[in-house]
Amino acid sequence: MSDKAYHSLLTSLPHIDSLFNSKITPISRYQLERRLSALTFDERKHLNMIEQLMHWDRTKDDADDAELIKFATRARSEVKSKVLRDLIDWRLDMRTVVAALRRKKAGEKAPSGPRWSFGTRYEFIRRNWNVPYFNLQFAFPWLPDVARYMEHDQSLEIEKALLEAVWDELDRISTKERFSFEAVVIYLLRWNLVFRWTTYNSEIAIKRFDQLVDNALGDFASDLPH
Template identity: 40%
Template structure:
């Protein structure tokens, strides 16, 4: 079966996900999702798996340091040949680095040394502007001041909602022009992951997660 036909068959078998914050459950179970994804070829399945391994913190060993996480991310990204997928994964890691910087500063840490505490093009800028509000990046990332405020006030659910919304909106923009291709499948799966995460939270667990995130800088988002 040609790739476009296989993509069309897979995507038409996936139910519409709807808005993130209006969801009460995932549009289909994890088991059913994995069944649908079995239509992917070997290389496509590995590409999707590598992308999710980098992005999803649940797949990272809890004892791994930030530097080890960055090195492993670089290793996996080098294996991803699809430019769209690489760019999306890099964006997520750069977003995670911005939030990691907020968390470190919230804990009262000084400017981190070296570059292995974060990932991507903003590491040097963050170090140079460590003591500025929103690291001087509020125009590039308008959500940073709000995230900083939620950290300061301990608003765990609000912070989680904000960060998930930032990622969801990015995926929404990237979906334009991708309807029956591998990129559309990737976007659907990453949206499914966000819905699964949001619908599994409750207030108490969010507070526990908030405390845990403050203990680790490069935590998931």
């Protein structure tokens, strides 16, 4: 696409102003997909690959690591933009360090495999397994907070801290990208973060409501019809 076409596409999309203050996404996924149809075939392909790597729910910790490593390697090799390759590396590093925190909290020893995860930090993490925060607290300023929340099983705080870290990284990149394919990618990733947070908020609200109902009903709950 030309710069003019990127300009037209991006100016047609509603502004995403905030993450945690958002109640709903500023545009539906259906409408967003319609706007993104203006991209070329290759751009859509690369956009989908990056979204799969970056999207919160598509890189779960129980995913097949070998398959994800293979997919990440292929995706990164196909993406020509250095900005986007660096973003992919950053997100995969983030996933790796969070997975390492969980392993360490569970009492596991340093991974023995030569390539036990993905991104650029897995070997560094293995060498620094017994060092606080794997000596990565300066590269990832959010890491001490996430480690503390993890120790106290504060899942909501972990979610917020990680979402905010990604949001801030996208903000940092967006100051250099205005009307380009990179800017389109950033918009979609921001949309995904808002969708994840608003969905997560709804899930929390439902769980809290169920708990309140159970607490209020007490022993009478068992007498209710199922």
